Amino acid sequence: MRPLRDQDPREVGGYRLLGTLGSGGMGAVYLARSQRGRLVAVKLVRPDLASNHLLQERLEREIRSAMRVEGEWVAAVRAHDVEAAMPWVVSEYVPGLPLDSLLTRLGRGLAEHHLFALANGLGQALLAVHAAGLVHRDLKPSNVMITVEGPRVIDFGIAYAVESAERRLTRTGAAVGTPAFMSPEQFETPTALTPASDVFALGSVLTYAATGATPFGPLDSDLYALMLEITRGTPRLDDLPAGIRPLIASCLDRNPADRPSPETILATTFDYLKSQPPGPWLPPAALQAIQDHDAAVRAFVADAEAGAPVSTPPAPATPYAPTADGARTASALPTAPIGLPPAGFGPPASSASSAEPSSLVATRRVRVLVFAVLILVIGVGALVRGLITMAGEGDDRGAEDSAGPSDTPPQEGREETTVEPNTEEYVGDWQGTASWDYGDEYDNWAVRVHVEPDLEGGPAGTVRLLATDVLCEMTIVESSWDPDDNDGRGAWRFTPDVVRMVPEDAPEDSCPGEQGLAAAADGTMYWWIPASGGGVDLESTWAPQNIDFPPINGQWEVAQQDLAGLLGVPGEPDGDPYQVTVTGGGLGAAVVSLQPPASQNSGCSWEAYLATVGSIQNILLSPFVESRWSENCDIRPAQVGYATYPQDDTLVFEALDVDPDLFFTAHRGA
Incomplete structure (x- = not known):
């Protein structure tokens, strides 16, 4: 939660915005007050994702499907307008903490009885989603809100609708979802998913809630290795509490047909919970963390509505992660019994559902899927000319985060300091994309940079640019450090050697000359061409060597x-x-x-x-x-x-x- 910035809207569709809950590549999410006085979450979708009539129809269809989902353990979608200048979607505001944030505050995973209660609530949420004919596709800790009453699932259907629209604009093909919490079939047959895919994700979420790692490795695992583990490997469940291990193992069965249904999960978890003494469904420290967070949000809202200066509620600084020996064991977790969960847990009055999930199969021109961190869909015909036209284009991050390198001198009166050259935060593999629809012309391009330190301290490595009609492969040479660039953080500039162009007879100006790299405080990278000022944000990615492509070989x-x-x-x-x-x-x-x-x-x-x-x-x-x-x-x-x-x-x-x-x-x- 942070205060509204000058560039943020103050009102959307009759909802008065109070603060920013989060932002990302698809848009920003705001806390808002409805005309009836309720707190709601308003997601603004980037206008370029819904500027096409066909995309508006797709967004409309998927959001209307999401609005059919009702249940105690889901955040209902209440209103939307995909034809607005800035398309928006409104859902219930859930007072609580995302599961990953809660675990970070606790510094440990959940005990067995808490895991059973969590599984029961998530099972009911999935039952509601599937009964509406939907598959969530992106069940993960950040989409599980933990409240005093129980867990609630958010973002069902909306993420799919928006991400599928984004893929339509970027012309990519791959799978919607977060790799660490995806099912094997999301990698292998992403257009033919069933509710069983969400059950697999549930198994991964429960494992993370217990150990701080996924069943297939830590969250920061090499992404390609993670995909291979999920599609071919065996889940690592030895550190799970023994009582819940069989249930999680069944959820993670490679064969979707052999995974339990949400109804079976509810029956299994309810039988366990009935055997426990009465008590809260979470440990006291977790309940206190949620109450403290909710109190901070209420104070934030009161100040925002009163027009007083507001401060951002505190957030944990260090993510929860396994201990050095791999994962936390059950003996290290809280052991206080919780007993029966609050009303609403357990099998519903009628646990059978005949609703069939909608196929959601994309048409030929609406892509099947890819994670934003990996996708590189690409190519502007004349890359340099495209960069020149896009100089100054930005994304939806805050102005304080998106400021790129600048050639302007320090402001008068500002204390000047010399930033020493560094290469450590530049080393690694980075990639980013951009795409623009001009109506009669469509431009896609991508940048991939590999940086390794040389003996003299400057970066060395390679740059690959894939444009519509050329692939440029270049090596980094003649690096120099400019301490005044990058808003005083410093940046590297270099002149590359073109090693190869494909095709070889592409125009000479297809590959740019001097380029720059600037490390941002949030761990991302900015690549740009000083001659034009145009550039793109890069994110850290994996370093492929000899890659095998089983589904397409x-x-x-x-x-x-x-x-x-x-x-x-x-x-x-x-x-x-x-x-x-x-x-x-x-x-x-x-x-x-x-x-x-x-x-x-x-x-x-x-x-x-x-x-x-x-x-x-x-x-x-x-x-x-x-x-x-x-x-x-x-x-x-x-x-x-x-x-x-x-x-x-x-x-x-x-x-x-x-x-x-x-x-x-x-x-x-x-």
Whole structure:
């Protein structure tokens, strides 16, 4: 919670805004007062995510579905307007703390009896969500609000609606959700999810509530390793309290059909809770933390409505995490019994539900999914020209967080200090994206930076830029430290060497010259081109080596007429299909090849290089270039990069310039 800034609105849809609950890539969430005097949460959706008529329809449909969800343990969606200049959604305000914040304040996990009560409340919440025909898709600790009365689930349906709209604009394909709390099928078949996917997430949330880690490793695990563990590994449950371990293990079964239903979870947890003596559902320290937080919020609201200066309620500084030996054991947790939970826990009067979940299957042009931290969908035709036009563009963070590097001298009267050069906070892998819809033109581009320290203290490494019609691979050289940049925090500038452009004959100005890197206080990075001032925020990401892509590896076939746009030839409607082969490989490796049918005897083939990775099922490719050529081959593919991912039984190749004539799908070869 923080006070409103000057740039924040004061009223939205008749709701008076009081303070900011949070913000992110999709928009900001505000605490507000309704005309009837109730406190509510108002989510403002970025206008670019709903500026398209088709996206408005999708948002409208998904939000209306979410409004059908009613129950004691969910935060109901009350109102919305997706056609407003700044689209908004209103839901109940839940007084309490997110589960992850509560565990941070406690410094420990929950005991067995508290975990059973938590599982019971979350089971009822999932039952309500599924009865409305929805799958939550993103059940995680920050979406579980802990109140004095019990847990309440938030953001069902809304996250899916907004994120699917964002994917429509960024043209990505992958899975909605937070990787550490996703089910195997969210990585493998994200368009065909069932309620069982939420049950898997419930098992991960309960494990985190007990140990501070997920069943597949700490939250800061390498993301690719985490995905492989979830899809192929075995959950680590040895440190769970023995009584609840079988229930959590069943929730984490790899086969969705073998996981318990929410009704079974309710029956199992209720049987346990009935056997316990009466008492509160949380330990005293947790209840006190919630009451203290609620009191701070009430004081904040009173000051905001009175027009007095308001202060931000305190937040814990150190996240809760496992101990050095891997996880906290049950013996280290509180042991005071809690007994029966408050009214509302336990199996409902009628625990059977015949409602079928809606398929929510995206159309061809509405993407299947990816996590914002990994997704790199991309490509502006003339990258430098695109950066120049976007100079000064920002995101939805606070002005104090989003200020980029500046060439202006320190303000007069300000004490000047010299910031010593550093490389430690720059070292690692960073990536970020940007995308703009100009109506008749669509620009996507991405930046991926790898930084390692050299012996002289300046950064060394690589920069990869994937634009619509070129992949630039560059090495960082000639670094210099500018202590006045980055609002006095200092920044590195460097002139890169272009190692490779794909295709090789791309215009010389496709890859920029001098570039800059500035580390922000929140752990992010800012990359920019000093000549134009344009840049993009980067986030820390994983460092792929030789990557295997199990869902998309192997042989695929494409009908000749489907390649007419890419190859510039009509193709025979009944002709033999072209062959597509996908293999594993590292960044910059040729991982996709395209060959004409043997009947053409053309002697030519093409390949595309791996630009970056969204997940084990989502890769981004350079333009196709010739890998084999003969005098009989006079075809050159259109110079355009591709986002490639599976959808249903096909492999989708979507051009980064969003030209429908270049879109094609491949089918598994015989």
